[in-house]
Amino acid sequence: MWLLSTDRAELQYFNSPESVPGGYAILSHVWDTEEQSFQQTQAYKTQCLSSGENPRDLSTEKVKQSCILAQEHGYHWIWNDTCCIDKTSSAELSEAINSMFRYYSLADVCYAFLRDVPSKGPLVDEDDVERSFGYSVWHERGWTLQELIAPPYVLFLNRDWDIIASKTDHANMLEEITKIPAAVLRHEYGLEDVSVAARMSWAAKRKTTRPEDEAYCLLGIFSINMPTLYGEGRRAFQRLQEEIMKNYPDTTLFAWGTPWEYSTEAAWIAGHLASSHLLTDHSYLLAPAPSAFGSSGDLVHWMPTVDGEKQKSRSSSSLSLVSLSRSPSRVHVGIPTFSITPHGIRARLPVVERLGYTVGVFSWFMGKTQFGLLLVPSPDSFDPRVPRYNIGVMNTEGHHRLISLGEKNDAFELFGKAATAQWKEIYLAHRAQPGMEPEVVTRSARILMSFSMYSPFRFSQSNLAEFITQHGSLRAVCTANPVGWTGEKPMEIPFTIRGGGRPRPAFRLRLGLCPNHLDDFRTTGRHWAKLDLPGAEAPTDIGMHNCAADHVHTWPNMTTTIHVPDQADVLIYRRARTAVDGITLTVSPYAVKPEDTFVIRLFWRRPPRGGETTET
Template sequence: MTDHPHQTTSIQLLSTDRAELRTFASPEDVVGGYAILSHTWDTEVKEQTYQEIVAIGDECYISGDNPRDFVSEKIRQACLVAQEHGLDWIWIDSCCINKANSAELSEAISSMFRWYASAEVCIAYLADVPGDDEPGSPDSAFRKARWHNRGWTLQEGIAPFEVYFYAKDWSLLGTKHDLHEVLEEISGIPSAVLRHTAHYSTFSVAQRMSWAAGRQLTRPEDVAYSLMGLLNVTMPTIYGEGSRAFHRLQQEIMKQTGDASLFAWGPLLDATVVDFDAAVANIRDRVVDDSAYLLATSPKDFRLFNNAVFTPDLTVPIDPYLPGQFVSHPKDAEVPVNGPFGERAIPRFSMTTEGVKFRFPVIRIQDATIAVLLCESNGQHLGLLLHESPDAGEDPTRPRFRVGWPCVGAERGWARLVTLGNNLNDLHVGTRWTALQVNWETLFVVDRMPALKRAQLRPSATIHEVLHQPVYPFPFFFSSWILHRLTNLGWKVVARPISGNEDSPFPVALEFEHWEHTDRRFHVIVGTCFQGVVTPAGAPINQAGFSARWAKVYFDGDEAGASPTIHDCATDHITPARLSFRTAGDDAVRVVEVSFQGRGPAVNPALLPPRIVLEVKMGGTDLVDLVDDVLRTA
């Protein structure tokens, strides 16, 4: 990928002496340069807007007062600090963009990385850090500052050469160059990138995505828009499109690069540790999970791949993908004609109506398919596990594939990736499959869940749809707003059907996992039971609403997880007298309570209503209200 082309988007700046707005044709037209503010928006005091700054300027024009005396304290102090740096102009996102003008807002978002990179000085204001803080100490307020966790501040910390960090009282805490080691520990961004001794674009797409994995944004679209500069792409901003923005971002990345680390995310099967032959189960006919598709749903998916690198050197595409490849060859050096897989090539992919047209080296093992991504992580080459898509109505001449296999021993029993050894000339999985035959092939891989199916599997319906019970409707209800809140707070809820028996034919496992605190993963098993159920005269035993419900909750590793479908009717049935189930982990922090309440009219007063609302609490706090601090201190 290349740097951003020169753009002519105008920029509005505040004068540091009077806080008056002025428009410049481009950042390069600002004689003497400008400062730029990086901050987190105040949650208690409303940030001043463009319209308010204009209004203050108009009033002061009549009164003869200095507008800077009437702006917010944050804006006034930022102007004063910029003046101390000898700069006459400053850009502040809250008041230098007319957000009422959608075209101007879109241009500003597309240009923002460049604006930060062009600034003489970036002033990073940390409102939650006291002036006497020691940033380098292990428990410093600097390390816990909100600034490190916000999505937009990722590019604001990387793009400018000079970043000065200021505390709540506007005292200087240090510079980016002073604190580069601490910043690397906090953010995972390599020190070389922060100090500009290595260009961010020399790092793989997966690595750059991983830098954003722990960051939060208010609007779902901004997850994508805040990464455009860092990934060297531009695209229209469409607020209201939701998570589709991140999908469009990945499509734009595919147009710009052959870096296949874009697909290196999700659960990994380490074939050096797990027996590959024993691990691979029958490939599922149907998987309701976004990890079954090629493109990620969030930067959080890349959190474990901050060291995934793309093997071919894209700057010299004819070089081999072997050790020493980054050493420049003399112009007269003899370059081998063939690569490790026959023809000399790098991966290619493009969007089509059939999904992503995907040209990669491919391994065929019996009925299994593995695409060699030409990516390395921890010294191991990565393969993408593929299975043929069961979607109906496809072109038989263009079979489509989905991603992932169910694997014993993999995280959550499911893997997208597998290790292939450390030698591209001798790829292998496990001990049995050695000397693998690898050939370049063109495949079509489903990039995301089809729109129709995604609509059918809206959050409130996912748990029901995963089971496809035509006779017996799912007797539990999970509110869509709760799932939405869980997602925004970093939680993932996955429904897994599990085999029952004649007396308990309808169990399902709900897995709750937080993207950061994976050790807190817990499971809720809910199901039905026909043993000892009294029904009205003539009512069939399997009629919806006339079976008992039961529930269990446990953490990974608990004894209850060994036999998830087996329940005790005396202790696990949900009854009017027993609507709450509780479990505790081994650390006193992991405490989960699952409670039920009736929803809708009862089919029979002697029985529970046919639909039951599931509510979850953890550590005594509603799960939907959990934040990182609660997780650490509950």
């Protein structure tokens, strides 16, 4: 562990936090664009050996002021993540990331520097300071979550390095800002007293610069150690959840996503569309990112204990020790078990089955209502004798994973009617199969005509990737995909939605060069493009088009939009995540060959929400 001397800002190595004589201070902050590195700090020391200067005077303002403050408070050493980690060493970086929660928890004091909070003065009153404190970007970053929770003693500093208050003094205000219970911030309760889902919910709205850090910044929150592999993307968050699953009996790890609000059978049937088996990144047991836990903060897990009573894991909103006075249910005799296999998570748990639907029982409660996990037979089950399930259904309101099982502890209700539970062994799809992750799917959407110099049209690869990613199940399929396509023979590119069974059509794009020998193409040009929705009559010839409407030069701003009619066969991709009512196609001259080639970009057209229509 490297620490800075507070008098000279020189680096000194210690074997462990416990071996630092007199203890140490630690800095929490939001990184600026330019920060002092480990190498720069060593260089200042070397430079000052000959000049006789103090390296602290050459350091950045953040390093210098934090050292000065710690020295004034009687500390000889301070830890700063910008310059106390040699980030050129992957081993040292991994060790620091896995040890960071411990570093903060063992510090004598943590200085939380809020660069965007002003000092109180003639033009800034106490209310302005509190308002700035509440809106500080410090509360929005992933890494500052553990830096807030781990150290017992935190002093918040404004932009002038003046003390605002301690964490304990501001615990109630911090609870309003962060949704972390004040009792946890005051260390009256430990993290082990809070459900996994509640802890995840604290990170739901926080941001990190790199996707891997969404997982790495939570390692200490769950007392997990695992190798850091920058470059793995959000696979890191999948690994973190797998480690949590191995170490925690708390199944609220799986209790993320949107509950289904309908409680009656009639309402269920009315809202359940044929798109229920479509696969998205919400169709798996493990969450794609911490943001998926945004609605899980109030969910608790009840576990059976030896005496037949139940042990409650606490939610974020309440750390009350008052029992809900539920009598033990016979169906809960035993504890659900889970193990990772190549085919998914092998689970033994009670399930409720009714009307062809299966709901996993995990003893989750939100208020007085028990929730279960809605299970849907997987389209790619490897063995019909051992069922494999995906999670949730999708309709116009979004993807729904959780469903009410009523308010009774010794009985269940499903769709408003009584149901029973039985213990079963099943497989649960916990993540997309190798090769079907979003980034892999995006790469597979490349359309080969885009890579020819002579193609009259080409796709913007970044736009195509974003367009497809915004709808987790969309695929671009071009069976006739010749390199060297000239446009004389029209091309059709079907876009389909992947789900259970065969792919469903979403729309198709037809492209070509008009063969009509007009006297003057300077007005309309030869390039034409047409979007067709499902249900539209397929042309007998894919080259059929309306010259006045489909030639790209005739479009206002070289842009055209098709509107999605309100009908079931196209509602399969009208869900909350996209919420589209149309598709917009734009073309622009390709810079390399502006006269001959146009670049295609596609956008989802979103319906207005009290304002103008937006396109993304």
